[in-house]
Amino acid sequence: xxxxxxxxxxxxxxxxxxxxxxxxxxxxxxxxxxxxxxxxxxxxxxxxxxxxxxxxxxxxxxxxxxxxxxxxxxxxxxxxxxxxxxxxxxxxxxxxxxxxxxxxxxxxxxxxxxxxxxxxxxxxxxxxxxxxxxxxxxxxxxxxxxxxxxxxxxxxxxxxxxxxxxxxxxxxxxxxxxxxxxxxxxxxxxxxxxxxxxxxxxxxxxxxxxxxxxxxxxxxxxxxxxxxxxxxxxxxxxxxxxxxxxxxxxxxxxxxxxxxxxxxxxxxxxxxxxxxxxxxxxxxxxxxxxxxxxxxxxxxxxxxxxxxxxxxxxxxxxxxxxxxxxxxxxxxxxxxxxxxxxxxxxxxxxxxxxxxxxxxxxxxxxxxxxxxxxxxxxxxxxxxxxxxxxxxxxxxxxxxxxxxxxxxxxxxxxxxxxxxxxxxxxxxxxxxxxxxxxxxxxxxxxxxxxxxxxxxxxxxxxxxxxxxxxxxxxxxxxxxxxxxxxxxxxxxxxxxxxxxxxxxxxxxxxxxxxxxxxxxxxxxxxxxxxxxxxxxxxxxxxxxxxxxxxxxxxxxxxxxxxxxxxxxxxxxxxxxxxxxxxxxxxxxxxxxxxxxxxxxxxxxxxxxxxxxxxxxxxxxxxxxxxxxxxxxxxxxxxxxxxxxxxxxxxxxxxxxxxxxxxxxxxxxxxxxxxxxxxxxxxxxxxxxxxxxxxxxxxxxxxxxxxxxxxxxxxxxxxxxxxxxxxxxxxxxxxxxxxxxxxxxxxxxxxxxxxxxxxxxxxxxxxxxxxxxxxxxxxxxxxxxxxxxxxxxxxxxxxxxxxxxxxxxxxxxxxxxxxxxxxxxxxxxxxxxxxxxxxxxxxxxxxxxxxxxxxxxxxxxxxxxxxxxxxxxxxxxxxxxxxxxxxxxxxxxxxxxxxxxxxxxxxxxxxxxxxxxxxxxxxxxxxxxxxxxxxxxxxxxxxxxxxxxxxxxxxxxxxxxxxxxxxx
Numbered sequence: 001x002x003x004x005x006x007x008x009x010x011x012x013x014x015x016x017x018x019x020x021x022x023x024x025x026x027x028x029x030x031x032x033x034x035x036x037x038x039x040x041x042x043x044x045x046x047x048x049x050x051x052x053x054x055x056x057x058x059x060x061x062x063x064x065x066x067x068x069x070x071x072x073x074x075x076x077x078x079x080x081x082x083x084x085x086x087x088x089x090x091x092x093x094x095x096x097x098x099x100x101x102x103x104x105x106x107x108x109x110x111x112x113x114x115x116x117x118x119x120x121x122x123x124x125x126x127x128x129x130x131x132x133x134x135x136x137x138x139x140x141x142x143x144x145x146x147x148x149x150x151x152x153x154x155x156x157x158x159x160x161x162x163x164x165x166x167x168x169x170x171x172x173x174x175x176x177x178x179x180x181x182x183x184x185x186x187x188x189x190x191x192x193x194x195x196x197x198x199x200x201x202x203x204x205x206x207x208x209x210x211x212x213x214x215x216x217x218x219x220x221x222x223x224x225x226x227x228x229x230x231x232x233x234x235x236x237x238x239x240x241x242x243x244x245x246x247x248x249x250x251x252x253x254x255x256x257x258x259x260x261x262x263x264x265x266x267x268x269x270x271x272x273x274x275x276x277x278x279x280x281x282x283x284x285x286x287x288x289x290x291x292x293x294x295x296x297x298x299x300x301x302x303x304x305x306x307x308x309x310x311x312x313x314x315x316x317x318x319x320x321x322x323x324x325x326x327x328x329x330x331x332x333x334x335x336x337x338x339x340x341x342x343x344x345x346x347x348x349x350x351x352x353x354x355x356x357x358x359x360x361x362x363x364x365x366x367x368x369x370x371x372x373x374x375x376x377x378x379x380x381x382x383x384x385x386x387x388x389x390x391x392x393x394x395x396x397x398x399x400x401x402x403x404x405x406x407x408x409x410x411x412x413x414x415x416x417x418x419x420x421x422x423x424x425x426x427x428x429x430x431x432x433x434x435x436x437x438x439x440x441x442x443x444x445x446x447x448x449x450x451x452x453x454x455x456x457x458x459x460x461x462x463x464x465x466x467x468x469x470x471x472x473x474x475x476x477x478x479x480x481x482x483x484x485x486x487x488x489x490x491x492x493x494x495x496x497x498x499x500x501x502x503x504x505x506x507x508x509x510x511x512x513x514x515x516x517x518x519x520x521x522x523x524x525x526x527x528x529x530x531x532x533x534x535x536x537x538x539x540x541x542x543x544x545x546x547x548x549x550x551x552x553x554x555x556x557x558x559x560x561x562x563x564x565x566x567x568x569x570x571x572x573x574x575x576x577x578x579x580x581x582x583x584x585x586x587x588x589x590x591x592x593x594x595x596x597x598x599x600x601x602x603x604x605x606x607x608x609x610x611x612x613x614x615x616x617x618x619x620x621x622x623x624x625x626x627x628x629x630x631x632x633x634x635x636x637x638x639x640x641x642x643x644x645x646x647x648x649x650x651x652x653x654x655x656x657x658x659x660x661x662x663x664x665x666x667x668x669x670x671x672x673x674x675x676x677x678x679x680x681x682x683x684x685x686x687x688x689x690x691x692x693x694x695x696x697x698x699x700x701x702x703x704x705x706x707x708x709x710x711x712x713x714x715x716x717x718x719x720x721x722x723x724x725x726x727x728x729x730x731x732x733x734x735x736x737x738x739x740x741x742x743x744x745x746x747x748x749x750x751x752x753x754x755x756x757x758x759x760x761x762x763x764x765x766x767x768x769x770x771x772x773x774x775x776x777x778x779x780x781x782x783x784x785x786x787x788x789x790x791x792x793x794x795x796x797x798x799x800x801x802x803x804x805x806x807x808x809x810x811x812x813x814x815x816x817x818x819x820x821x822x823x824x825x826x827x828x829x830x831x832x833x834x835x836x837x838x839x840x841x842x843x844x845x846x847x848x849x850x851x852x853x854x855x856x857x858x859x860x861x862x863x864x865x866x867x868x869x870x871x872x873x874x875x876x877x878x879x880x881x882x883x884x885x886x887x888x889x890x891x892x893x894x895x896x897x898x899x900x901x902x903x904x905x906x907x908x909x910x911x912x913x914x915x916x917x918x919x920x921x922x923x924x925x926x927x928x929x930x931x932x933x934x935x936x937x938x939x940x941x942x943x944x945x946x947x948x949x950x951x952x953x954x955x956x957x958x959x960x961x962x963x964x965x966x967x
Contacts, residue, residue, distance in 0.1 A: 037062040040073045040081050047088045056097055060110040067113060067174070076117035076174045076188060086123040089115065090154070098153045112160040116167060117174060118191040124158050125195070128204055135211045148215055151208050159222055162201070168192075168237040169244045172254055189254060196237075197261035202230045228689070231267030235274030238262065242275075242291065243284050255291050260299055272306035273314070280340070280512050289344045292351075301354050304344065308358070308373065309366040311337050313687060315512065316372040322676070325494040328502050335507025337376035342383055342506055352387050355380065359419050360394045365820040368415045369683055369813075375422060379504035382426045389434055392423045396438060399466070400447015409865060410458050410807070411816025417462045418499060421469050425500035428473045439474045455907060456861035458807060461489060465496040472497055488804070594620045598634040598642070601625075605645050608652050615655055621646070622664030629672035636673060640680060643669050647684060647694055663700055663749070670705035674801075675809045678702065682813040686821055692836050700749055703844040706810055707753070709802040710851035750843045754889055757850065802851055807858035811848050814841075815865050833876055839886035842870075846886075846893040854899040860907065863898055866890070867911045874918060881934055884922070888941035891915060895948040905956035916949035 037043050043059045051059070063085075066072035075082045089111070101107045114120060131147045131154070161167070171192050179185030195201060205224035223229040238258055245255060262271050279285045292300055315333050345351040355377060362368050367377065381387050398404055399416050427435045438444060444467075451463020464483050471481040485493055592613040595601040601624055604617025625642070628635045635642070646665050651658045670677050684690070685698045802810075818841070822830050831837060845866060852859065870890055877884040898904050904912060923942040927935060 040066075040085065044081070044085055044088060047085075047093060053097060053100060056093060056101075057107060060107055060114065063114045064110040070177055072178075074117065074174055074178045075114055075119040076171070077178050078119075078184070078188065082119050083123075086115065086119045089120075090123040090127050094153055094157055095150055098157065102156070108157075108160060112157065115157070116161050117171060118188060118195060121158075121161065121192075121195050121201070124154055124161075125200060125204055128154055128208060132204075132207050132211050135215060148212060151212060155205065155208055155222055155224070158201070158205070159224060162196070162224065162233070165233070165236040166240050168196070168258065169240045172241065172244075186253075190257060193257050193261050197234065197258060197265060199265055202227060202265070205230075227265075227267050228270050231265060231270035232274040234262055234265070235271040236278055238271070239275045239278035239282070239284075242279065242287050243282060252291065252294055256294055259291065259295060259303070263299060263302055268302055268306045269309050272303060273310040276307055276310050277314070280509060283510070283513070285340060285509055286343055289347075292344055293348055297350055300348065300351055304351055304354065305358070305364050307341075307344065308364055308377065311340065311376070312366040312370045312373040316370045317683070317687070323492045323495040325491050325498075327498050330504065331372060331375075332507055332511045334372050334376045334379065334504050336509055336511035337373070338379035338504060339506045340509050340512065341377060341380040343509070345380070346383070352381065352384060353390075356387055356391045356394065359391060360398055360416070362412045362415065362820065363824070365817060365824060366687060368412060368820065369687075369817065371418055374415070374419055375502060375504050378419065378422045378426065379506065382430075383506070385430060388423065388426055388430070392420070392427055392435075392438060393443070395420045395423060396441070396443040396447060400443055400450050400463075402450045405450055405454050405456070405459050406864075407868070409816035409819050410456070410812040410861060412820075413459060413462055414808075414812075417466050417496070420466055421496050421499035422502055424470055424473060425502055428500070429503065432474070435470070436474045439470050444470070456864070457857050458812075458861050461492075465493045468493060469497045469500050473500060592616050595624060598624070598628060598638050602638060602641065602645065605649065608650075611653055615653065618649075618655065618658070618661045618665075621661065622668045625665060625668035625672060629668070635669075639669060639673055639677060643677065643680065643684070647688070647690060647698065659697070663697060663704075666697060666701040667705045667708065670701055671708060674705070674709055675805045678705075678805070678809040679813055682810075682817060685814075686817040686832075692834075695837060696840050699840045699844040702810060702814070703750055703753070703847040706802050706806065706848050706851045710800050710853065712851055750840055750847070753847060754843050754886075757847075757889075757893070800851075800853055800855075803853055803856045806848060806852040806856065807862055811845065811852075811858075811862050812865070814845060814848075815869055818869070833873070835880050835882060838873070838876065839882045842873075842883075842886040842890045845869075846890040849897050850893050852897075854897055859898065860903065863894060863904075863908065866894060867908060867915075870894070871911065871914065878922075881938060885934070885938050885941060888919070888922075888938065888945055891919070891945045892941060892948065895945065895952075901952045902956060905952055912949060912952060916946065916953065919945045919949070 037046060037058045043062055046055050046059055063073070063075075067074045073081075075086050093111075098108075101111060115124065128151065131151050135147045135151065164170070172189065175185050175188050175192075179188060201224060205222065209221050209225040223233065238255070241255060241258065245252075262268075265271070275288075276285070279288055292303060295303070315337060341355075345355065358364055358367065359374065359377060359381075367373050378391070381391055395416060399413075399420060405413070424435055427438075448463055448467050451467075452460055454460050454463070464481075464485075468481050468483065471479075475481075483493075592604075592610070595604050595617055601617055601621055604613050605621070607613050607617075625635055643666065646662055646669070649662060655661075670681065681698050681702055685695055690698070818832055821832050832841065849859075849862060849866060852862070856862070870887055873883070873887055877887045895904075919942050923939065923946060926939050926942065
């Protein structure tokens with residue numbers, strides 16, 4: 001057996017010396033000291049050798065100290081050492097130590113200070129790109145590394161690097177300290193501007209947020225991924241740099257590079273809003289005028305237009321125009337805004353000419369909708385007599401042009417008429433002879449003739465109002481123009497005459513500061529004082545009953561005598577549902593009470609921390625507003641505040657019926673003050689920063705509120721009218737009733753109304769077609785009804801309160817602002833022509849036209865403007881079924897509302913023929929869909945439009961041929 005165990009080889013091992021104990025090694029390692037960091041090479045070597053936290057802390061101390069020295073080491077220097085240091089910090093130190101550094105805020109701030117330069121920001125951007133690409137690649141589970149935590153860490157450090165409003169100022173100071181020569185400093189600053197102002201950081205942060213949302217649960221996005229917030233941060237940085245550089249010559253090029261590059265970001269209005277707010281509040285707006293003079297011409301115009309938009313929204317956005325026969329009061333805000341504009345353009349002739357062109361050409365949407373903004377701009381132009389004369393001459397020339405009268409939106413024409421009235425007042429006070437010459441010029445006389453001969457009643461009125469205002473200033477009393485008007489037109493004509501007496505002077509820019517920083521009013525809360533002593537009752541022989549507060553179990557003793565037998569006992573009340581629970585902590589005795597005053601309603605809507613109070617306020621808002629609308633001035637005093645809160649309200653608690661309750665409240669607000677609030681809602685729809693859902697709610701408010709004003713009621717609108725309190729009925733609970741009912745209240749009210757109206761319009765056409773296929777009429781049996789039955793079925797006439805205000809306050813503001821918003825959009829895919837918003841917009845306009853009725857005086861002008869808008873959307877309609885359906889419904893409503901078909905054939909012959917041919921082409925190219933499907937409904941609408949057009953064409957064929965000889 002021993003032969004099987006043969007050694008293969010033999011070796012000798014030397015026994016090592018006595019090993020040191022483990023405790024000795026630990027003491028030796030603990031005594032190892034961190035090397036001193038005294039140079040960039042030592043710091044870089046320490047970061048590469050897997051340092052501990054103490055070493056990293058010493059490196060950060062060294063880098064942050066050197067960065068503030070005049071000739072110290074800074075990552076802003078364009079050399080390989082700085083690039084290697086930034087690479088090591090971003091790719092190794094942040095992934096390993098960022099959670100620990102974040103807990104110690106000082107270390108995190110030191111790291112951010114080191115990376116606040118083009119080299120550090122560039123290293124973060126370079127590292128983020130492959131991580132985002134790696135996160136979006138589809139790999140097997142075992143080979144996919146977790147890049148999400150790295151992306152979150154880099155976004156956090158980038159947020160800390162750029163968060164401060166002094167970031168750009170600090171970068172410029174570093175450039176001045178560490179640049180070896182002016183050329184190198186210029187290149188370093190240009191690299192920084194390219195990173196932060198060209199959209200690199202914004203786009204990359206947005207991509208990182210999308211990657212994180214795709215792979216993880218929803219999270220709150222950082223501000224760098226939002227274009228508006230990033231642009232506001234950039235504007236505050238420019239303001240800080242303007243204050244730091246001042247009027248020094250060496251800083252002009254720095255600001256010019258940053259301001260010029262910021263325009264390419266695409267958020268000019270947001271940048272200028274934050275910039276001017278900061279400069280006005282700090283009293284440094286005069287410094288920016290020096291910078292504006294040195295920018296390029298197109299950059300100057302962009303900044304000026306954005307400044308006008310900012311001032312209009314910030315200071316004049318909530319000022320409603322009240323057209324009454326009373327002098328217009330001077331405004332310190334208007335004077336302050338005029339002083340601001342004058343300080344910016346007083347030395348730049350090109351900007352003065354641009355301002356004149358802006359007023360006459362309506363190139364700024366915000367300016368067209370605000371009389372106060374136009375007053376401030378005209379007061380600025382009035383400081384130069386030549387520019388003021390040019391403004392009056394150009395305005396009269398455009399105002400009287402026949403093409404402008406026929407095709408320009410009425411909303412723009414009203415703005416130009418107000419501009420003329422204001423300008424005439426200034427010219428008459430400065431040089432009356434020039435106004436007399438312009439009143440007799442061909443511009444004014446031919447313009448008055450074109451206005452009076454216009455087929456639009458509103459265009460005629462504007463010409464008459466302006467002509468009367470000018471004639472009152474230049475003609476003798478016996479030669480003045482006089483037109484017989486009554487009602488609202490007479491009051492508005494007087495209002496135009498009061499505009500000529502407005503004389504706004506240049507004020508102080510500091511008034512804008514006080515207006516912007518005005519703290520909210522706080523009402524003193526009454527202090528609870530000592531209660532007055534209660535008078536003691538006389539002593540009685542009867543035992544006193546002491547009331548015990550709080551829940552108690554009390555034994556009731558029956559001490560009644562025989563005299564109480566005739567008393568009838570009450571039944572026990574129903575128990576509180578909350579008492580069914582055995583847990584006393586779930587019983588709420590402090591239930592909120594429904595608000596009784598508007599101020600309580602506002603507090604309840606704002607209080608989103610208290611669920612019960614917020615839900616109760618929202619559910620009772622509509623009924624309270626309707627109840628208080630004609631009782632006192634509570635609603636009128638807070639009406640704009642109510643509308644602002646309700647539109648911007650978020651469904652934080654996922655409340656049942658949130659959209660319906662909010663819609664009811666918004667409609668109640670519109671009905672409380674229809675004319676003024678309709679214009680306010682239109683301004684909010686186009687100028688407010690709202691989501692698609694909130695803009696759709698605004699359109700629904702305008703459409704349904706107008707129908708209720710007109711007295712039109714149907715099942716679609718009754719759901720949005722708060723019911724009066726009634727006794728319980730045999731009906732399911734609200735959430736179950738909504739589930740099992742045929743029409744869910746959560747569906748789109750506009751879509752339901754358009755569906756019902758379409759059925760009403762197309763049913764007679766279908767019946768007529770069926771009659772034509774069933775044989776001669778003589779073979780049909782006709783049933784006769786009694787006179788009583790006929791009268792019972794006949795709808796009674798109702799007063800239409802909408803017809804008097806629909807054009808000026810609902811329809812023309814919507815169409816006019818839509819034209820300006822779509823034409824001023826930089827891309828063809830505007831928000832207002834999108835698939836989600838355009839159908840609701842067309843439905844709203846169509847319902848407004850129907851609700852106004854065929855007897856509305858402004859129906860011809862509404863028809864002309866609406867038809868032009870619809871024909872301009874044909875290319876959009878061919879690309880989307882929903883837009884096509886809305887467009888066809890609007891055309892059908894247009895033809896049905898205009899009962900005077902002869903006028904349609906006479907005045908709108910070209911549009912009628914063009915519509916008929918286009919809808920025929922659409923009908924022939926539409927595929928046959930399933931019965932009841934979307935394609936089938938579109939075909940039915942197209943067929944209805946073709947039939948209605950053909951009826952007018954066949955009846956007035958000879959007249960159409962005569963009017964279309966030159967078509």
